[in-house]
Amino acid sequence: MNDLSKNSRAAPGTPPLVLLKGIAKYFPGVVANEDVDLEVMPGEIHALLGENGAGKSTLMNILTGIYRADAGEIIIDGYRVDFSSPLDAIAAGIGMVHQHFKLVQAFTVAENIHLGWQETPWRASTRKLEARTAELARSFNLPVRPDAFVSELSTGEQQRVEILRVLARKARALILDEPTAVLTPAEARELFKALHAFRDGGNSVIFISHKLEEVLEISDRITILRGGRRVATERAADCNPRMLARLMVGRDIVLSDMRRRPKGAAPVTAEPVLRLEGVSAMANDGSTTLSNITLGVHGGEILGIAGVAGNGQRELSHVLAGLLAPSSGRILIDGTPVERFDPARFAALGIGHIPEDRLASGLAPALSITQNAVLREYGKPPVSQGGLYRPDAAYRLSLEIAKAASVTVPDFSMPIRNLSGGNQQRLVARREMRIARKALVAAYPSRGLDVGAINIMLKYIAELRDQGAGIIFISEDLEELISLSDRIAVLYEGKIMGVVENRDIDMDEIGLLMGGRQRAMVAA
C-alpha cells in the first residue's frame, strides 16, 4: 500500500481523493469484503477488476453510502468520513453510474438531470431546465439533447445523461459499473475520451469491469479483487491480460485452444446442416440489413461470425433461427429448403438459438424457473400430451436442465429474474443445446459473463460440437472467436466480407475485413 502513491500524477503530498482502509462487509453466510484497501489519487483512472461476486459492487456500495461497512474506514481528501446515506457520499463528491441506468424513461433529459437535485430552481420552467442542461453539457463536454425523452435515446446517450447527472452534482470521483457492457465499440471510444478529459481535470474515475483488454487500455492503475479481498494493485503499464486473468480467478485460465477434438468426437459432416443461399433481409424500418449472404455450417463444426456489433448480426441470427423471414434467398436445413419461417418449426427441426438479449427475448423474467426452462420442450411429451400441460413433468425437466447447467436452484417456482445473469445464461444455453440436434445459433453467448463463466460457456459449445451439431458462433471478441471457431466469417454492413480458415488466420486480415479499414482492428 505504501508505494502506491508514487505513480500518481498528482503533486507530491497530495492526499488520495479516496482512501479505503481495511473495509469489511459481511452478509449472512457470505464474506462480501474483508480487509480491502483502495487508494485513488486525483487525476487517476483506477480500475476495479474482479469476477462476478468478487465484491466490487459491495465495495462501491460502501463508498457511495448505500451500505455501511462492518469494519474499516473511508478517508476522503485526507479526512475520515462517515456516510450514513448516499446523499452524504454525493456531498463529498462521490458519484456513481450504475450498470442498469436509473433514469426515468418518460422524462426528458433535462428533467432527469434536475430530478432530486438541491440546485434545481424552485420555479423551474421547461425552458429554464433545458437551458441549464445545455450549459452543463457544454461545460462537461458531454453532448446531450436536453429536450429528448430518455426512452428515445440510445444506450450510449443514456449513459452520457447518467454521467452528466453525476458530474452536475459536482462529483470529483466518478464510479462507473461495467460502463462498456451496453455500448457499441464506437460509443465506448467516446466514453473513454470523456473519461480521459475528466481525469485530466484532476478528478478520479473508478472503473469497474471484468474485461481485461479495456481495463488495460483505460486505466492508470488496477486493483484486483477476489473472493471479497484485494489481491493486488498494479500499474496498468506493468500488466498484461494473462497475468490479470490469473490474478482475477486465482488460476491460469487464459482462453485455451478449444479447436482440438477429443477422442470419439463426431466428425465434420460433408454437407452443411444449416445453409443460407443468397439471403437478404430487411430490418423493421425497411432498410436492408443482410444482403446476398451465402453461408453454411457443417455438423461438428463451429463457424465464427466476426464483426463490429450492429453490422447485421441480430438479423443474421434471427434469420437462422426462423424469427425473421428473408426478403430473398433460401434457407436449407439438412439440405431441405425451409418453406415456413416459424421459430417453433426451426426448433422442432433441431435448431437451437441463444439470443443476444437473453432477459428481453429468451426468458420471461417474472415467470418461474420451471416455466422458463421448459420453453423449448413444453409442446411435446413428457411435458405435454395432446393439449395437456403437466407441471410435474415440467418440473422434472427443469431439474435436469439446471443440473446440466450446474445451477443450484433453491426454489424452482421463484421468478427467474432472481437468478444472477450468469446463471440465467447457463440455463438458456443448456435449454437451447438440448434441442440443437442439427445446429445452434449462439449470439454473444459470453456477453456479460466473467472470465470463469465465459470458459464454461465456451466449453459447453465445444461439447455440443463434439456431439455433431453445427454451431454458428457470433461474437465481437476476436480472441474468443479464434480459440473456438474452425472457420471465421466476417460480417460488415450486412455482407459477408470473407470466410477465413482458422489455421491460416491472420488477425490483420480479419481486422481489415471487419471495417475495410485498418482502424477497424481497434474496434474489435
Place this chain on the structure above:
Amino acid sequence: MVEWRLQRLPSAGTGAALGARIAAVLLALGVAAVALVLAGQNPFALAAQVIRATFGSTFGLEDLGLLLIPLLLTGLSVAVGQQIGVWNIGAEGQFYIGAFAAAAVGLFLPGSAALILPLMFVAGAVGGMFWILVPTLARAYAGVNELITTLLLNFVAALLVYYVATGPWRERGGVSNSATARIPAEIPEFWGLVHWGLPAGVLMALGFAALLAYSRWGYEVRFAGSNAKAARYAGMPVRRHLVTVMLLSGMIAGIGGMLEIAGTVHRLQGGISNNFGYLGIMVAVLARNSCLGVIASAAFMAVILNAGIVLQTQGLTSATVLAITGLILFLTAVGDEVSHYRIVRGKV
C-alpha cells in the same frame, strides 16, 4: 450494538401475505371505527348490526350469494385478461351488453325456459365478446391501448341500456318507467333466492384455473402475457392468443350480465351493472389475477358491499361506506407490499 433492519424478500411467503391482509382489514376497520366515533356513532353496535344482518339471517346470506355471482364473473373476466397482460377495464360495458342481448332473447323469443335460457346464455356470451371485439382487434393489429378503448365503450353500453330500458323496451303501464317487462325465463334457485348462476360461476373459475395451469394453451398464454417477445422467440402464436383471451374475457363478463338478468333482476334496467365491472377490477387485483383467488376475493368484496348496504340503512351516507371500502382495499395493497419485507437483527 444490535440493530434492527428491514430486508426485502424477492417473493412474499404465503403466511406473511395472508397475515398482512388480515392485518390490513383489521387496521382499516380500526380506522373506520375511530372515524365513526368522531362522527358520534357507536362502531361496535354498527359492527354487531352488520354481522347480524349479513351472516345472522338467511336473508343476509341470500343477498351475499346474489352479490357474489356478478362479482365472481367480472373479477374472473379481468383476471383472465391479465393472463396475457391485458387490462380489461370494459367488463362493465360487456356486462351491460351481455344483459342487453340476453334480455332481447328473453323478451322477444317465444318458447319454454328450457329452450330460452340456453339461448340467453349464448346471447350474453356473444354480446360480451362483441363488445370487446373492436378493442381486441385494435390492440392486436394496431397496438391501440385497450385501457382506453374498453373503458370508453362502457359509457356507450350503459347509455344504450338506459335508452332501451326507458324507451323502446319500456314496459308500458308497468310499475316503473325505467325497466322492461319481467322476462319469463328464469334461472331456477337452489337455495332461497340464490340461483344456479353461483355454482356456474364457481365452476367457470375452477375451469379457467385448470385450463391455465394444465393445458399447453394455458402455458403459452401465461408466457406470452409475461414476455411477448420471448414468446415470439419460441414461436408461440402471440397475436392469436391475445385475440382469444380478450374475447374470452369479454365473454365471461357478458355471461355475468346474462346471469344477473336471468337469475337475479329479471328485467333490463338502467344501471343494471351496478359498477360490478369496475369492482371486478378490484376483485382481480386482490386475487393477484389468480382464477381460484377470484372466488375468495369476490366473496370478500361481496361481504364488504353487503356491509355497506347495511350501514346505509343505519344512516351512514354512501360516501362514508365507499370511503371505508376504499380504505380496506388501499391497506390491503399496502399489506401486500409490506409482506415482502422481514425484520432482521444484525450487529453493527
